[in-house]
Amino acid sequence: MKRTGEAARERLAVALDLPDRAQLVAMARRVAPEAGLLKLGLEAFVAEGPSLVREIAGTGTGVFLDLKLHDIPNTVGRAAAAAVRTGAAILNCHAAGGSEMMKAFGDGGRAAAAQAGLPAPKLVAVTILTSLDADAVHAVGLTGSPGEAALRLAVLAQGAGLDGVVCSPDEIAAIRRECGKDFFLVVPGVRPRGTAKGDQKRVATPGDAIRAGADILVVGRPITGAHDPAAAARAIVAEMTSALANVP
Ligand code: C5P
Numbered sequence: 482m483k484r485t486g487e488a489a490r491e492r493l494a495v496a497l498d499l500p501d502r503a504q505l506v507a508m509a510r511r512v513a514p515e516a517g518l519l520k521l522g523l524e525a526f527v528a529e530g531p532s533l534v535r536e537i538a539g540t541g542t543g544v545f546l547d548l549k550l551h552d553i554p555n556t557v558g559r560a561a562a563a564a565v566r567t568g569a570a571i572l573n574c575h576a577a578g579g580s581e582m583m584k585a586f587g588d589g590g591r592a593a594a595a596q597a598g599l600p601a602p603k604l605v606a607v608t609i610l611t612s613l614d615a616d617a618v619h620a621v622g623l624t625g626s627p628g629e630a631a632l633r634l635a636v637l638a639q640g641a642g643l644d645g646v647v648c649s650p651d652e653i654a655a656i657r658r659e660c661g662k663d664f665f666l667v668v669p670g671v672r673p674r675g676t677a678k679g680d681q682k683r684v685a686t687p688g689d690a691i692r693a694g695a696d697i698l699v700v701g702r703p704i705t706g707a708h709d710p711a712a713a714a715r716a717i718v719a720e721m722t723s724a725l726a727n728v729p
Contacts, residue, residue, distance in 0.1 A: 489721035491517035494545050496701030502529050513540035515714035520545040534567040543570035549607050551575035554582045558589030565593040565602055576606035576634035583641035603665055606638035607647045611670050628652050650685030657694035669699035676703040687717045691724035
């Protein structure tokens with residue numbers, strides 16, 4: 482069995498939202514020893530492409546490629562296959578693209594990994610963006626609260642055969658209850674006590690998110706904006722480690 486410190490480290494994903502490739506790669510090198518995953522978003526991928534994913538993966542730390550795909554099933558399935566070939570360990574699409582699109586995403590991603598002899602990536606769906614509040618959710622025609630909509634989309638993602646979802650800290654407990662212990666929950670909106678919330682509205686501490694049942698915590702600015710990013714990541718892993726010691 483892995484030591485809990487190591488287990489916690491593997492569950493931290495550092496979001497590398499930095500404006501240029503040199504800064505991003507330098508930050509990746511600083512924090513790679515402290516985290517299980519490094520997250521690359523749409524901005525970096527559109528600007529720099531698959532070669533950046535490969536360079537970041539070259540640090541030895543897994544890459545979470547956060548492209549949030551959303552298109553017709555055929556296009557998403559083929560995009561998933563291409564994304565898997567970059568060697569990313571976690572990939573996502575939007576659950577709002579529907580069940581058929583999520584099935585195509587899962588099938589395309591899994592087939593590409595098998596063909597390339599790569600380990601099976603975690604294929605997950607984004608439920609409701611944490612930037613949407615109740616009014617914005619209603620304005621796009623979804624019924625119920627953001628939490629209810631997120632739960633409905635998580636159940637749809639599970640039915641479509643995906644490994645898990647991206648959800649806010651507020652939604653972890655209900656999704657975990659409904660979708661079971663093996664459903665993979667990736668959770669942004671994590672803030673250590675005393676750090677700035679930025680634009681995140683619904684936040685939880687690393688300890689609370691782990692206790693609620695998160696598998697992966699996505700943390701960006703509290704680490705990348707810190708005076709010593711590696712130390713900030715270590716402090717978060719320490720908090721996750723104590724929380725894990727109390728999770729059955
Ligand atoms: O800096 P911060 O910790 O807020 O970064 C969180 C990361 O997670 C960002 O890269 C953001 O794009 C991403 N994210 C999010 N909410 C979602 C999905 C992804 O904050 N629902």
